[in-house]
Amino acid sequence: MSFRIERAGSALLLALGLAVGSVSPLSAEPRHGLSIFGDLKYPADFKHFDYVNPNAPKGGRASQIGTAGLTTFDNFNPFILKGDAAQGMNLVFDSLMTRANDEPDAVYGLVAETADVAPDGLSVTFKLRPEAKFADGSALTAEDVVFSFETIKAKGHPALAMPLRDVKSAEAVDTHTVRYTFEGTLIRDLPITVATLPVLSKVYYTANEFDKTTLEPPLGSGPYKVGPFKAGTYVTYIRRPDYWAKDLPVNVGQNNFDEVRYEYYRDRTLELENLLAGNFDFREEFTSKDWAGGYNKPSVKEGRVKLLTLPDERPSGAQGFFINTRRDKFKDARVRQALNYAFDFEWSNKNLFFGLYTRTASYFENSDLKATGKPSPEELALLEPFRDKLPEAVFGEAIVPPVTDGSGNNREQLRQAAKLLADAGWQQTPEGLRNAAGQPLTVEILLDSPSFERIIGPYIKNLRAIGIDATMRRVDAAQYERRMKDFDFDLTTQRYALRLTPGIELKNFWGSQAAATNGSFNLAGIADPVLDQLIDKVVMAKSRDELVTATRAADRVLRAGHYWVPQWYKGAHNLAFWDKFGWPEVKPKYERGALDTWWYDDAKAKALAQR
Secondary structure (H helix, E strand, O other): OOOOEEEEEEEEEEEEEOOOOOOOOOOOOOOOOOOOOOOOOOOOOOOOOOOOOOOOOOOOOOEEEOOOOOOOEEOOOOOOOOOEEEHHHHHOOOEEEEEEOOOOOEEOOOOOOEEEEEEOOOEEEEEEEOOOEEEEEEOOOOOHHHHHHHHHHOOOOOHHHHHHHEEEEEEEEOOEEEEEOOHHHOOOOOOHHHHHOEEOOOHHHOOOOOOOOOOOOOOOOOOOEEEEEEEOOOOEEOOOOOOOOOOOOOOEEEOOOOOOEOOOOHHHHHHHHHHHHHOOOEEEOOOOOHHOOOOOOOHOOOOOOEEEEEEOOOOOOOEEEEEEOHHHOOOHHHHHHHHOOOHHHHHHHHHOOOOEEEOOOOOOOOOOOOOOOOOOHHHHHHHHHHHHOOHHHOOOOOOOOOOOOOOOOHHHHHHHHHHHHOOOOOEEEEEEEOOOOEEEEEEEEEEEEEEHHHHHHHHHHHHHHHHOEEEEEOOOHHHHHHHHHOOOOOOOEEEEEOOOOOOOOOHHOOOOOHHOOOOOOOOOOOOOHHHHHHHHHHOOOOOHHHHHHHHHHHHHHHHHOOOOOOOOOOOEEEEEOOEEEEEEOOOOOOOOOOOOOOEHHHHHHHHHHHO
């Protein structure tokens, strides 16, 4: 599956489709897959992806914490804005094509056997596999694909609907042929955007309202169906032995567990305790303190619980305290910059993170898309036409966060922050900072997990030291989701996980239209016409070089806007699991691989039971 919308406590992840170039190597002939700026790795007759074990046994059960920080669910429809969607619903639905996780930007046929992109890029035609079926045995046809597109565009989650803005129509040419037509100039992403949309049953969603929350297990065509569940506690997916596509090359060596279960706990401390107690099997650790010392337990020392670190070669994206510029008190960039000076990352990394992290500087961190040094001539060619509309800092060295000595005595940085606030019209008084109207400068940092309190506490201390009335507010998951969707916060921690080849989704992250759309991922409310045009350059890039240049230019503008207080990244997956799994020799380069390509090892499980 290539569509995914996940909310992760302090992390917001979006991986919605991929992009396809409107120039070579695409041609007006059916192909078994689509890529962006290069040839496909796998030929039409490939048997399986290189990162799977084609002989992986089927069976067993895997229980896990999926997306870190999620504490509840009340909905089995992950494609709408309402409610808190259950994790794992991507296992229930198929798409026309699905991603190869060892290529930066390639997808291969699943429901669709081939795709034919017109030479001008203004349409794409998919030939569906006649054997495709929903879980009730009914045929999956072009009518279902057209219905899915029209329904999601009209009623779907903004993350799914917004990228479809320039998809003009979808037409069922015949029972097994679908043609999408595009309009405008931002069409590069659209063939694969539509190729990776979930396919819904027209019959089912005509009889059942699409745009309301439900705990009725839906009809899908994917490898699993919803099994036993308890809202807010766990949800189970049962592998379908009659899954129509189980032997397709894109599925060989995957979907190996008979049962996949997602567990929910109210905080990460309870997650760790329950993992070590054997109440579930697998967890990725995101808390440096726990990774450094929380696993010093008999089950780990005796080898019953394994610890494994895998490299994360994807762009780490942008994680930070995002500042809601919709609020008047944050409209001055100097105020936002002052908030950055008050955060002492070096002290936090030394005393709270055990030195495991690196400071994030870029919105495209850990990738070649990150701006460094002064703008290149190619970047300047994009930026110069807007010189009178951009801060001068855009044309100098790429902006990086301030650095302290890690001692906790960051007086110089706090002095810089105080000066910026004074320049912005905030004056020190015995009662704290006040503006010309006598109003205090208040900052509330919203969170939904206690794990961040130890990080926010020292930050609040520094903010108060410069006269800001700073507080933190922790709310339950449901209230947090509502407040995020309504942009009802001052600062909050989020992470944007970016694609290797970013495209139209950047409009949902940082575009002006998204700033005014409830439920979008533009949490900071960034509405900059110059940035909108640079994002268009990213989306329209016809080569990797053009893409890199445009992305670096956009990165400079974003960083000069001081819309966030950058946090950190580590470029690794820290995994903890009970010793009952096997996995392939090769990890997919651009994904974690666990548990998607892993399997239940019966011999290990029996040996574990005897310890």
